[in-house]
Amino acid sequence: MYTLAEENYLKAIYKLSMLAENVSTNQIAAELATKASSVTDMLRKLAEKLLINYTRYQGVSLTQSGEKVAINIIRRHRLWEYFLVEKLHFKWDEVHDMAEEMEHISSTELIDRLDEFMGFPTRDPHGDLIPDSNGNFKKNDLKPISAVDVNTSGVISGVRDHSTAFLQYLEKQCLTIGKKITVKEIISYDNTVVLQMENKDLQISREVANNLLIAL
Amino acid sequence: MYTLAEENYLKAIYKLSMLAENVSTNQIAAELATKASSVTDMLRKLAEKLLINYTRYQGVSLTQSGEKVAINIIRRHRLWEYFLVEKLHFKWDEVHDMAEEMEHISSTELIDRLDEFMGFPTRDPHGDLIPDSNGNFKKNDLKPISAVDVNTSGVISGVRDHSTAFLQYLEKQCLTIGKKITVKEIISYDNTVVLQMENKDLQISREVANNLLIAL
DNA sequence: TTAATTTTTTAGACTCGTCTAAAAATACAA
DNA sequence: TTGTATTTTTAGACGAGTCTAAAAAATTAA
Incomplete structure (x- = not known):
């Protein structure tokens, strides 16, 4: 096509x-x-x-038709990422490039059956929403950590930077999807954010806070 | 690459x-x-x-390195065909074109994990052998029905023509992988082959007999 | 063994997607 | 508002892969 x-x-x-x-x-x-x-x-x-x-x-x-095509590619990309992580047990920082190739496989029937095979997942391994077969997906209500007030709690639910480097950093700090965190303090000097996670404190830079999304 | x-x-x-x-x-x-x-x-x-x-x-x-590349492509093609039929429940005559696209996904790691996920299958849905990750596969000992003697029995195990038309014809005649057949007679006039399958007789043309493989 | 036919290669051109270098339009600043 | 800097577009070229038409090599037939 x-x-x-x-x-x-x-x-x-x-x-x-x-x-x-x-x-x-x-x-x-x-x-x-x-x-x-x-x-x-x-x-x-x-x-x-x-x-x-x-x-x-x-x-x-x-245009509307251009957006339709784009959303379809994103659907394919995210479903393949989900497959790679959930079925083939790749790590979340390993799947981007493979999915980048796989998203261009053209069959719609294939993607719909893949979707069904995996039980119609709604989010990919990075927390991004997966459009359904009509191209619909709910508005993402996630916020970057840098945009919430002190003492706000939330669940890590997505990233804005999908680079391997960033994902590996998060992995190392155990800042992975599903973890519950609380913003304890924002150090005014350099906007470093102090998080509490599982009773431990953890500092992240402004840049990381910008790229890490939470659901409130 | x-x-x-x-x-x-x-x-x-x-x-x-x-x-x-x-x-x-x-x-x-x-x-x-x-x-x-x-x-x-x-x-x-x-x-x-x-x-x-x-x-x-x-x-x-x-050359040796050319053959290595070719076998690798075939491994990828056949594993994806197996996936499409066994996991996504496509029919054997529907999967060729999709696998034709998927075989070009380059990651070796992906293919090896797919192989493992499916339990290291040895034959694809058309009965063709799937090379292992080192490119080894046993010699295929299948014979076209046209090449065996009268009264020979065997199990339908593969095809030489992978076209949708041929596969759909076989499906309709119930001549599918795993069926046991016996060659009863070869009509000399036009080389039509008379098969016995599940106590019923069935005639197939010379051309079909040429493209349908059995394991003895 | 020469002539006719078929197969294969060469020559030149086209599309797709990319590039560099230069020109044109726009945005910004004094 | 006029000049400078930036952004964007044009012009022309290139590599990959394909095509048609014609030439060259190989094969077949007389």
């Missing part, structure tokens, strides 16, 4: 759309580790196929 | 090597539904990478 490159562009645009309505050429180039000129070429093609709204120099947004 | 096209060429050459030592440009073109000129171009590239033995106008054979 769509080429590998097209799917990757749509996914990138979708992801960047979370942060701002309109996505710029340079943002996409950075996300996909390519050059702005390559992005411009592809945007022209995607616009021609009515997958994005694009006017020169004005940035892009997904 | 290797491109999609390279992998498909190696797989095709491997398959054709079953029938004759040296594989011709035209045979490969037919197998991959492409043109002889495209094949020549690719053969040059594969030879440069030492994956095939190739001299102009003389046909090709796989």
Whole structure:
């Protein structure tokens, strides 16, 4: 249906759309580790196929059909991640690259049966919501730790940075999905956050607090 | 590691090597539904990478490293077919195209874990042997029904034609893997083969007999 | 053994997705 | 508001993989 490159562009645009309505050429180039000129070429093609709204120099947004395709790719990615962790026992920091390949397997029937086989999971191993077969998924109500008040408690439920380095750091600190934490203090000097977890105190940097999401 | 096209060429050459030592440009073109000129171009590239033995106008054979790659692709293909049928409950005539895509997922670790998850199966849903993680697989001792004598009995164990049409025909006739049959007669006029299966007689054409394999 | 046929290779061109370098548009700052 | 910096687009090229048309080699037949 769509080429590998097209799917990757749509996914990138979708992801960047979370942060701002309109996505710029340079943002996409950075996300996909390519050059702005390559992005411009592809945007022209995607616009021609009515997958994005694009006017020169004005940035892009997904059309409804473009969003549908993007959500579908995300569904595939997250279901495969769930499979890799739950059935093949990979660790959560090992599965991203594999799922990145697997998400391009095209059969819808395959994905729906995989979904059923695993019992229709609602979140992937990183806490991200898995869209259902109609592309619906509830709004994610998770907040970065850096955005909650002192003395707030919550359950670690997701990450914003999916890099292996970050995930391995979390693993090492036992900051994994499902753990209950309380924000004890925010040190004003450098915004270090002091957490309480299982009666132990733990300090995390502002950056980590920004990328670690909790459900209240 | 290797491109999609390279992998498909190696797989095709491997398959054709079953029938004759040296594989011709035209045979490969037919197998991959492409043109002889495209094949020549690719053969040059594969030879440069030492994956095939190739001299102009003389046909090709796989080198040891080419064969290793090909067997690996086949291992991946057959394991995914097994997964699709055994875990996701697809029918044996539905899985080929999906597995054709999935076989290009590159992680070796993934395939080995999939293998383990399914309990190290030795044959795929069409009766074909699945190579182990070292690329070893026992010689297939199956014979086409057309090659056995009258009054021979055996168990249907594989096919040479993997097309949906052929598999659906077999399904309809109940000629599926595991069924015990006896060759009762070969009608000399057109080489129609008369089989006995579960006390019923059944006639199959020469062509079907050629493509249906039994273990004696 | 020469001629006809088939197979294979070469030559040149096309699409996809990418790149570099340069030009054009936009945004920002004095 | 005018000039500078940044962002984005254009122009032209390249590699991968494919194609058609034509040439070269190999095979088959007379």
